[in-house]
Amino acid sequence: xxxxxxxxxxxxxxxxxxxxxxxxxxxxxxxxxxxxxxxxxxxxxxxxxxxxxxxxxxxxxxxxxxxxxxxxxxxxxxxxxxxxxxxxxxxxxxxxxxxxxxxxxxxxxxxxxxxxxxxxxxxxxxxxxxxxxxxxxxxxxxxxxxxxxxxxxxxxxxxxxxxxxxxxxxxxxxxxxxxxxxxxxxxxxxxxxxxxxxxxxxxxxxxxxxxxxxxxxxxxxxxxxxxxxxxxxxxxxxxxxxxxxxxxxxxxxxxxxxxxxxxxxxxxxxxxxxxxxxxxxxxxxxxxxxxxxxxxxxxxxxxxxxxxxxxxxxxxxxxxxxxxxxxxxxxxxxxxxxxxxxxxxxxxxxxxxxxxxxxxxxxxxxxxxxxxxxxxxxxxxxxxxxxxxxxxxxxxxxxxxxxxxxxxxxxxxxxxxxxxxxxxxxxxxxxxxxxxxxxxxxxxxxxxxxxxxxxxxxxxxxxxxxxxxxx
Numbered sequence: 001x002x003x004x005x006x007x008x009x010x011x012x013x014x015x016x017x018x019x020x021x022x023x024x025x026x027x028x029x030x031x032x033x034x035x036x037x038x039x040x041x042x043x044x045x046x047x048x049x050x051x052x053x054x055x056x057x058x059x060x061x062x063x064x065x066x067x068x069x070x071x072x073x074x075x076x077x078x079x080x081x082x083x084x085x086x087x088x089x090x091x092x093x094x095x096x097x098x099x100x101x102x103x104x105x106x107x108x109x110x111x112x113x114x115x116x117x118x119x120x121x122x123x124x125x126x127x128x129x130x131x132x133x134x135x136x137x138x139x140x141x142x143x144x145x146x147x148x149x150x151x152x153x154x155x156x157x158x159x160x161x162x163x164x165x166x167x168x169x170x171x172x173x174x175x176x177x178x179x180x181x182x183x184x185x186x187x188x189x190x191x192x193x194x195x196x197x198x199x200x201x202x203x204x205x206x207x208x209x210x211x212x213x214x215x216x217x218x219x220x221x222x223x224x225x226x227x228x229x230x231x232x233x234x235x236x237x238x239x240x241x242x243x244x245x246x247x248x249x250x251x252x253x254x255x256x257x258x259x260x261x262x263x264x265x266x267x268x269x270x271x272x273x274x275x276x277x278x279x280x281x282x283x284x285x286x287x288x289x290x291x292x293x294x295x296x297x298x299x300x301x302x303x304x305x306x307x308x309x310x311x312x313x314x315x316x317x318x319x320x321x322x323x324x325x326x327x328x329x330x331x332x333x334x335x336x337x338x339x340x341x342x343x344x345x346x347x348x349x350x351x352x353x354x355x356x357x358x359x360x361x362x363x364x365x366x367x368x369x370x371x372x373x374x375x376x377x378x379x380x381x382x383x384x385x386x387x388x389x390x391x392x393x394x395x396x397x398x399x400x401x402x403x404x405x406x407x408x409x410x411x412x413x414x415x416x417x418x419x420x421x422x423x424x425x426x427x428x429x430x431x432x433x434x435x436x437x438x439x440x441x442x443x444x445x446x447x448x449x450x451x452x453x454x455x456x457x458x459x460x461x462x463x464x465x466x467x468x469x470x471x
Contacts, residue, residue: 009172016164399447
């Protein structure tokens, strides 16, 4: 809209200037021709009334006084030349004749002689002004050329130029007003159009497969916007159906994987347990003098395998049955210190620059996160000559940052992408549930967990929690 108004104003201004110039040119051409006809009639009348023989030689005598009368009556000056182009008489005062050419240009004479035309009009520019000069043959009473009439005509465009400036000024004010109105209209129309599009854009940006998505409702939308809204709402319905199916499928897959893992972990201690019972049954002799010692060893073996199965059951229970979050205001520094007190290793160090970091978290789950990370670090440094584990707590903006670093064996690049998988472990006796549980707790609090590791150098796990979290 704005471009159309600007282009239209420029085009109309250009057309107006062109039209004014054309009108001015036509006006001056007609006026020159009219003046020329009036002077020609006056000259013809003078020739009829003169007593001198009508020829080129007598033109100076015939118009010695009459030329001034004619110029005064017609209010225009003119000159009379002979057929060779020499000035015979001028209506201008004697002190102005010096500025008049005493001889016509050869081009003018040749044109009048050879073109067959009896009239020539030249456009000239002098002293910053435009003027025209017409040249026509003077005819005697028998229509025989006896001289050349030269009529200089100065174009006075001051009035037309003033009118043009005033018109362009009024036109400019009108189009300035139209431009302002166009800008205002364009702004409101654009806001009206983009408001619906912005609503749709916001809804699309907030669309998430993991939560309930809202449909779009717009009052009196245009046809295209209405079609787009209907398409989006249909997509939301299909997305919710797909999300339900996907969630159901993921749950079923997760339980199948969990069942496989539980069966696998339980079979591990059952096999040696079965072999131990079979061996004891085969070798049992009530009369054996060492029977008490053998029964004691058999009992210890059974207890160890039973404890292993109990630990497996506890680990799976902790992972699958996460307790509800109990948000409480606590000092993270003190809770992390408390979590580290259960460890007796002297190479575990705790560092913080703050005595108090207040956040809303679940104390039990925070302790579980710290202890799991420290346990992993301890299991990574048994073969290190000078083991070291460093636990740090700090505030980063409105978040709490906890880091657990060790100088252990590190994690191979081949395994890094599987570290947080629920059943993945590189330890022969591990269930692979510790880091999966930690990641679950951290993400439930809107936090993040990341790690960097270099094989043979060590690993650093970093956790960030928001200080405020809505359960």
